Amino acid sequence: MLPKLSDDCISSVLALLDSQLSYRQIAKRTGLSIGVISKIRTEYRPDIENQPGGRPRVLTPADVRHAQRLICSGKADTATKVTSIL
Template sequence: MPITPAQLAQVHHLLDSRNHSHREIASIVGVHPSTICRIQHRDRPLLPKHGGGRPAKLTERDMRYGKRLITSGKVDTATQLAKELSKTNKESVSAATVRRHLRKAGMRAVAVKKKQAA
């Protein structure tokens, strides 16, 4: 059964809103999810793909706060930062998660050079 122009317009509107997955759009419009995928590839090829996966445990706000704590010298390690963020978020955050987010934000670990004894 071919898709009607009204259904096609509704699919375009829902795709452009970027608030729904293909499966959700298919259930709203009443067509198969692969039809939605084909319509997107044909009519809206430049739409960004859905990120997918699990939502990030740390938000952009958390990372800005974390970078500020590091640059101000209040925390020195990812472990200390993880403890601090766990206090503010009321949800445990591992040091590995903090390290991964810091690397993604462009920060990296640097070994402190020892001073020579005089």
């Protein structure tokens, strides 16, 4: 259950959620906890998809295919050689 929040506070959180900001960024701007922001999203905007978490990929899919091609063709024997070529 949500704590008592003003309508202005909830509407500002919803506007920030609609602008695709992360929970952490919204928490810094509003002073609310990440848990409260999550509860507001669950109650008022259940259709918004969750943002992917974790570290972004270092290699693009094209880089991965190129590395596989280098190894299969014998142009690179080790990961170190692949790294130097990429």
